[in-house]
Amino acid sequence: MTALLYILLAIVVAVAIWQVASILNFKSAIATEKDNNTQGILFAIFGVFFYGLMIFSFVKYSVILLPDAASLEGESYDTLYLVTMVLILVVQAITQFLLFYFAFKYRGIKGRKALFYADSHKLELIWTVVPAVVLAGLVLYGLSVWVDVMDPSDAENPLIVEVYAKQFSWEARYAGEDNELGLANVRNIKGINTMGVDMSDKNALDDIPVRELRLPKGRKVIFKFRSQDVLHSAYMPHFRAQMNCVPGMVTQFAFTPSLTTEEMRLNDKTIAKVDGINKIRAEKGEDAYEFDYLLLCNKICGSSHYNMQMKIIVEEAEDFNAWIKNQKTMAQVVQ
Amino acid sequence: MSDHHHKETYITKYVFSTDHKMISKQYLVTGIFMGIIGVFMSMLFRLQIAWPDRSFTIIEAFLGNHQDGGVMSPDIYLALVTIHGTIMVFFVLTAGLSGTFSNLLIPLQIGARDMASGFLNMISYWLFFLSSVIMVISLFVEAGPASAGWTIYPPLSALPQAIPGSGLGMTLWLVSMAIFIASSLIGALNYIVTVLNLRTVGMKMTRLPLTIWAFFVTAIIGVVSFPVLLSAALLLIFDRSFGTSFFLSDIFIQGEVLHYQGGSPVLFEHLFWFLGHPEVYIVILPAMGIVSEIIACNSRKPIFGYRAMIGSIIAIAFLSTIVWGHHMFVSGMNPFLGSVFTFTTLLIAIPSAVKAFNWITTMWKGNIQMNTAMLFSIGFVSTFISGGLTGLVLGDSALDINVHDTYFVVAHFHLVMGVSAIYGMFAGVYHWFPKMYGRMMNKTLGYWHFWITVVAAYGVFFPMHFVGLAGLPRRYYANTAFPLFDDVADVNIVITMFAILGGAAQIIFLANFFISIYKGKKATQNPWKANTLEWTTPVEHIHGNWPGEIPAVHRWAYDYSKPGHEEDYVLQTTPLKDGEEES
Numbered sequence: 051m052t053a054l055l056y057i058l059l060a061i062v063v064a065v066a067i068w069q070v071a072s073i074l075n076f077k078s079a080i081a082t083e084k085d086n087n088t089q090g091i092l093f094a095i096f097g098v099f100f101y102g103l104m105i106f107s108f109v110k111y112s113v114i115l116l117p118d119a120a121s122l123e124g125e126s127y128d129t130l131y132l133v134t135m136v137l138i139l140v141v142q143a144i145t146q147f148l149l150f151y152f153a154f155k156y157r158g159i160k161g162r163k164a165l166f167y168a169d170s171h172k173l174e175l176i177w178t179v180v181p182a183v184v185l186a187g188l189v190l191y192g193l194s195v196w197v198d199v200m201d202p203s204d205a206e207n208p209l210i211v212e213v214y215a216k217q218f219s220w221e222a223r224y225a226g227e228d229n230e231l232g233l234a235n236v237r238n239i240k241g242i243n244t245m246g247v248d249m250s251d252k253n254a255l256d257d258i259p260v261r262e263l264r265l266p267k268g269r270k271v272i273f274k275f276r277s278q279d280v281l282h283s284a285y286m287p288h289f290r291a292q293m294n295c296v297p298g299m300v301t302q303f304a305f306t307p308s309l310t311t312e313e314m315r316l317n318d319k320t321i322a323k324v325d326g327i328n329k330i331r332a333e334k335g336e337d338a339y340e341f342d343y344l345l346l347c348n349k350i351c352g353s354s355h356y357n358m359q360m361k362i363i364v365e366e367a368e369d370f371n372a373w374i375k376n377q378k379t380m381a382q383v384v385q
Numbered sequence: 386m387s388d389h390h391h392k393e394t395y396i397t398k399y400v401f402s403t404d405h406k407m408i409s410k411q412y413l414v415t416g417i418f419m420g421i422i423g424v425f426m427s428m429l430f431r432l433q434i435a436w437p438d439r440s441f442t443i444i445e446a447f448l449g450n451h452q453d454g455g456v457m458s459p460d461i462y463l464a465l466v467t468i469h470g471t472i473m474v475f476f477v478l479t480a481g482l483s484g485t486f487s488n489l490l491i492p493l494q495i496g497a498r499d500m501a502s503g504f505l506n507m508i509s510y511w512l513f514f515l516s517s518v519i520m521v522i523s524l525f526v527e528a529g530p531a532s533a534g535w536t537i538y539p540p541l542s543a544l545p546q547a548i549p550g551s552g553l554g555m556t557l558w559l560v561s562m563a564i565f566i567a568s569s570l571i572g573a574l575n576y577i578v579t580v581l582n583l584r585t586v587g588m589k590m591t592r593l594p595l596t597i598w599a600f601f602v603t604a605i606i607g608v609v610s611f612p613v614l615l616s617a618a619l620l621l622i623f624d625r626s627f628g629t630s631f632f633l634s635d636i637f638i639q640g641e642v643l644h645y646q647g648g649s650p651v652l653f654e655h656l657f658w659f660l661g662h663p664e665v666y667i668v669i670l671p672a673m674g675i676v677s678e679i680i681a682c683n684s685r686k687p688i689f690g691y692r693a694m695i696g697s698i699i700a701i702a703f704l705s706t707i708v709w710g711h712h713m714f715v716s717g718m719n720p721f722l723g724s725v726f727t728f729t730t731l732l733i734a735i736p737s738a739v740k741a742f743n744w745i746t747t748m749w750k751g752n753i754q755m756n757t758a759m760l761f762s763i764g765f766v767s768t769f770i771s772g773g774l775t776g777l778v779l780g781d782s783a784l785d786i787n788v789h790d791t792y793f794v795v796a797h798f799h800l801v802m803g804v805s806a807i808y809g810m811f812a813g814v815y816h817w818f819p820k821m822y823g824r825m826m827n828k829t830l831g832y833w834h835f836w837i838t839v840v841a842a843y844g845v846f847f848p849m850h851f852v853g854l855a856g857l858p859r860r861y862y863a864n865t866a867f868p869l870f871d872d873v874a875d876v877n878i879v880i881t882m883f884a885i886l887g888g889a890a891q892i893i894f895l896a897n898f899f900i901s902i903y904k905g906k907k908a909t910q911n912p913w914k915a916n917t918l919e920w921t922t923p924v925e926h927i928h929g930n931w932p933g934e935i936p937a938v939h940r941w942a943y944d945y946s947k948p949g950h951e952e953d954y955v956l957q958t959t960p961l962k963d964g965e966e967e968s
Contacts, residue, residue, distance in 0.1 A: 055882050062889040065833060066896060079825030079906050080913070081755045085832075089755035092836065093763065099840070100767075103847055111851035114872045116787075124787075131784055138774045145741065145770050152748040153763050156684070157755060163953055164946040165750035168687040168968050173746070174739065178693075181738040185731045188777065193724050196783040200720035217547065217638070236637035246637070275717075279638040280541040281650055283715065283790060287856035290787040292715045296650055297540055298634025301717035327871045339868035346867070348790045348858040350534045351541060352548045353459040357866035 090157025097150030117319035121305040124290035202304035205270035215282035215295040218354035226256030266370035283349035403503030409488035416481020423472035435881035437863035470535030493919035496585025512568035523557035531558035573604035587938035599674025614660035658709035672809020683759035684751030687943035697736030730780035757831030758816035772801025793853025824905030841887030
């Protein structure tokens with residue numbers, strides 16, 4: 051790989067020097083008919099390269115993409131994404147074809163006069179109205195998904211979890227029996243009370259602080275995000291979920307996990323991706339990797355931004371309930 | 386024009402010049418110099434992304450105490466991406482592009498002897514120069530330059546405890562940008578006044594070349610939005626230095642509660658993007674103007690839909706000021722605002738689509754002259770479409786959730802505003818080099834430069850979309866902390882190799898540019914057989930541009946291949962024939 055790099059570099063430098071030397075008697079500046087011909091053909095070839103690169107990338111890189119969405123909201127996200135992507139690719143394929151084809155087809159010939167064609171209200175009307183209509187559809191569709199995702203107010207018995215960000219780790223707090231989070235402020239941070247929970251608030255006593263995030267399948271989870279120092283962003287790509295954590299305010303995002311960690315490990319796309327990863331890891335002599343959901347930081351936050359993560363486990367509701375029962379509440383932890 | 390009869394000294398002619406043509410060259414050369422720094426930085430951090438554990442002599446050579454045995458530190462990595470973004474967006478693509486071509490072309494294409502105020506124009510350049518110097522000095526601060534990202538979101542940018550670059554490095558960044566904004570405002574006011582007041586006889590607004598329309602509207606956007614960034618920067622300076630709480634609240638860092646209370650980082654995001662989004666149009670509109678002019682001239686055809694092109698420039702400018710929130714869909718602002726911004730954002734796709742279709746139609750049945758400038762213009766249309774289309778994903782609040790701040794965004798904006806605008810700038814340089822330096826650039830080198838660049842740019846940014854779709858966040862020093870991302874490592878290596886190829890190709894441009902200044906073929910008065918006024922001035926620069934009277938204008942700028950004319954171009958100064966209709 052490196053050798054190839056140096057070879058490419060060497061070629062570029064050689065060409066540069068050779069060309070620089072040859073222009074010291076600098077004559078050619080304006081494209082001749084021969085240039086028009088060569089460059090026009092090059093555009094046709096480039097067009098082929100361009101489509102080749104697109105197709106190659108889609109085939110070769112499809113395996114590295116995120117597997118199927120692991121939340122109900124994520125499923126509608128994926129459909130919207132697919133519709134948008136198909137539209138983009140159709141427009142891309144047509145317009146780029148026309149561009150390179152015209153560059154090739156209408157390359158200059160001496161003596162030919164171009165068509166004097168300055169205006170066509172009909173054409174312009176078409177390509178104003180058609181995009182407008184298509185975009186209107188896309189906006190409406192997109193907004194219906196957006197409103198759906200962002201408004202969890204109609205959820206029945208949601209699980210309330212606070213996700214707490216700091217340089218460079220995550221913590222979390224479940225709302226406990228009363229399903230209501232106690233107040234908190236960084237001014238209350240003291241010793242083991244690392245999230246600054248206000249212990250004088252009775253809602254706080256049954257809250258459950260954890261370092262590992264577990265979620266039940268099939269129940270809406272409403273996340274409340276806080277940060278104690280700088281901006282962070284809680285990014286959970288497998289659930290198609292992201293929200294910034296902002297010091298001084300509480301932000302919110304919600305989704306309903308639809309696949310447990312175990313189920314996701316058995317998903318075809320996950321298996322293909324994990325196989326690919328493990329092949330690479332084996333070559334480097336590293337341990338095999340097993341799939342897990344992740345929460346990672348996606349807003350620049352300092353030196354270890356690149357390593358600010360927390361594992362997420364999605365499990366069946368009964369397993370989750372059993373687990374959470376065994377966790378210590380704030381009252382128990384602080385005393 | 387009082388200095389018409391002065392004897393020019395070296396200082397007044399080459400250094401403190403008030404002549405717009407000289408100032409334009411000063412902008413260009415300063416922009417190129419800053420561009421070299423910005424691109425070189427991207428090479429360094431691409432090495433880090435591709436081979437995070439490997440040691441490089443070049444990193445050891447350039448990064449001093451910010452590296453250990455040829456491996457850069459995480460802090461300097463963030464500093465490099467920060468300064469790369471700042472330099473490329475503001476110093477190269479704002480000052481270098483708009484500053485160069487607005488200065489060169491506004492007086493020449495509207496038929497004016499100079500800018501409305503040559504003195505302010507000179508001040509504008511020297512403030513830009515000063516801000517560049519301060520930005521470069523900030524690179525040598527011991528704790529490192531600003532490293533909170535080019536968007537400098539507080540609290541990270543406000544607290545040296547959070548990242549070392551937020552100390553003196555950030556202070557210098559803010560001072561530099563404040564001066565830069567002053568420069569930009571003075572320049573923009575000058576452009577607006579000049580276009581409105583100094584057009585020659587017959588140069589109606591509806592006869593202006595699209596370059597001028599683009600520069601004019603760009604200047605207006607700048608005047609509307611840059612002051613907001615200035616106020617954001619000032620308030621941030623207050624928070625940093627005088628203990629105010631505009632953007633900060635409830636902060637606990639390094640075991641200590643800070644006194645800040647009641648401020649909001651989200652407010653900063655609003656203020657920043659109120660400039661930040663129009664800024665991408667400040668960058669791209671001049672490139673669009675340049676490309677419109679070059680595509681028409683080299684296709685030997687009138688630009689298709691001249692009035693629609695003006696209309697879409699104005700529509701884009703207007704919409705650009707009400708879409709900033711699409712950078713903040715997941716910032717914690719009210720989701721209803723997200724809906725509104727999705728709507729306005731996708732609206733902007735309509736005038737953009739009109740422009741793209743009009744460029745393509747301009748080439749249809751043309752007689753395309755494949756000059757280097759034309760190649761870059763075709764490249765511009767291609768990358769603008771490729772990059773613009775993915776905007777449909779990012780501008781849609783629902784879809785933005787999962788790709789926000791990933792490499793998908795990096796790929797999108799590099800194609801649509803980075804690469805496109807740079808292509809526009811290259812096109813402009815190749816096209817107007819004869820006007821600037823009285824000589825021609827070499828075409829063979831130009832062709833090599835174009836083809837290597839265009840293959841490399843797509844080689845970098847096309848695969849990068851997939852890295853983003855794999856979920857890899859941007860601004861990660863290394864992706865080794867996540868086995869999940871082990872399979873993007875190979876893609877990153879491919880991207881880095883193309884990046885180095887593309888970076889190296891710019892050496893060809895630099896060689897061509899600087900050698901041509903001295904050794905290029907002497908230019909003729911109108912080498913590209915164009916219609917616009919600048920090609921009626923003498924090749925040798927004279928103060929005041931035209932030796933005699935300023936010529937009067939009788940037609941629009943796009944009478945190429947007009948039936949009833951012998952040649953395939955008709956200068957704007959040519960009177961209409963009997964019975965000839967103006968297009």
